[in-house]
Amino acid sequence: MKRAMILFLAAALLLPLAACQKTPDAPASSGSPSDPGQSAAPSAGDTTAETPVLDAVPALDFGGVRFYSIEPSVMVAEFMKGSPQPVQSFWTEGEVGEQVNDAEYARNRAVEERFHFVLEEPYKDEPADVVARIRMTVLGGLDEYDLAFTDLRSSRAIVLSDVLGYWEDVPYVDLSNPWYTQSIAEATIDGKLPLIVSDLTLTYVGQTWIVLYNKTKAENYNVGADLYQRVRDGKWTLDCMMEITENVYTDLNGNGTEDEEDFYGMLGFNDGPCIAAFTYGSEAPLLTVDPNNRYEITSTVRGEKYLDVIEKLTQLFNLSRGSMQVLGLSKEIRVDIFASGNILFTPFLAMDLASGELRNFEDDFGVLPIPKYDEAQRKYHTVVNNSALVLNVLKTAQRTEMIGAVVEALSALSYQRVLPVYIDTSLERRGVRDKESAEMLELVFASRVMDFAYLYDGAEGWIERMGNIVNRTWVTSAVAYIEERVENYEDFYYEMIDFLLEH
Secondary structure: OOOOOOOOOOOOOOOOOOOOOOOOOOOOOOOOOOOOOOOOOOOHHHOOOOOOOOOOOOOOOOOOEEEOEEEEOOOHHHHHOOOOOOOOOOOOOOOOOOHHHHHHHHHHHHHHHHHOEEEOOOEEEOHHHHHHHHHHHHHOOOOOOOEEEEEHHHHHHHHHOOOEOOHHHOOOOOOOOOOEOHHHHHHOEOOEOOEEOEOOOOHHHHOEEEEEEEHHHHHHOOOOOOHHHHHHOOOOEHHHHHHHHHHHOEOOOOOOOOOOOOEEEEEEOOOHHHHHHHHHHOOOOOOEEOOOOOEEOOOOOOOHHHHHHHHHHHHHHHHOOOEEEOOOOOHHHHHHHHHOOOEEEEEEEHHHHHOHHHHOOOOOEEEEOOOEOOOOOOOOOEOEOOOOEEEEOEOOOOOHHHHHHHHHHHHHHHHHHHHHHHHHHHHHHOOOOOHHHHHHHHHHHOOEOOOHHHHHOOOOOOHHHHHHHHOOOOOOOOHHHHHHHHHHHHHHHHHHHHHHHHO
16 A cells, blocks of 8 residues: 655644634535434434334344443543443443433343343453453453443554454444444445444443533623524634634733633643544544545645644634633543633533533533534534443354344444433433523534544544644644654554454
8 A cells, every 4th residue: 555645734824713703605504413424312202112123133032141241440430420320331230210220221121031131240340451351351262252342542452452353244233223323434444343333332422522611601701692503503613612712711800810710711621532522523534544445644634724723723722811721631620610600611521411510500501512613614523532432342252143133232222212311311401401402412412423543543643642732832833743743653544454454
């Protein structure tokens, strides 16, 4: 494969920002939450006990055998704080009177009865230890786990370990169904996928990046626009967000210094996955893979638009006086700073909406999608945090018929009965305060993307380092830094493509 890349750098950076209220000649988005490449979950009203089976798995009887799985167990304490929502596991011990837990329990029992088998409680460990155990199991020739969950950070490492099979070889798993993420087709190499994303795990919803804004303060500081309508009209753009962020800054204590007592437009930080969500939101992905299995980085990371997006994000997250600078982006930082009432916009994970701190927050707030690049861009986009889970089938798995039937049926029933309950109760009913925010959440969940670069980037690639790119003051520009990173990672991505083609 040809590895030489054409260098195309922007001649001028720090382009002047367009005014938020200006409308270009290009047609704006219709604001529709529907995306032909994505399938939103059905609403809670669509699910009843009489809902017919959606999947096409035939009648099967597995004779009462046990189904074994393995999954990461970290971050439960952080995200469970103040919230009863499930975080990682698809398995639950029994009914406890909490709607999401009980919906998951009912789903599992229904599939067990349908196929006559028993779901065992998953083996849980730290993410790195889960990967190590999977390697040990497969390299030892053992068929210990029917299904393995790993986080996105581990994807590259586990694929290159050569311990996974391909989901296209598993019976009954139909990746065209809406309970699988449709955009993951962009991650296939010669039509093969060792990893998939399914509604079987709620992390792909809960760890979706959104924007939360303080509606009360937006009125107090005369933002001057119905932001929900701006989203519907396709006018919620990076320039719009940047202009508002800059204009609302107020030196509340009058000391002439930007400090934590002032009012800010934006929470600025150096979290790589969140910055990546903003680049994907602007349709500036890390790279693309062409039909000949060659990745193309010239028109994305080295392209003029990508550099313009990076400059805008550097201004928004780092250089603007309207941005409050913090280190890290834990749940406590996101939620606590927003709940202080001194900030207008904060990037959030959808699961943060169920936080107890927000339920006690006196100000009104609302949900917005990640902004678009400009009004000419047709759709909004976002990504999930890289600790969300993906599904793996192991190379040594023998019971592939049962694996396929169980994964397909559980995923379909999750899409049909569990996900609507989770969105309705944990996120909408407990988490938001107006019907417009529920509408925005529907748009956001329909806008999630998963492509080759994001799926296989792992912990060593671009995503974790995105914060370094936008959260520094450039001596000249971001060009030299980005170019150096591109040169470092050209072989990084080719290694993955070559491995998948070979295997």
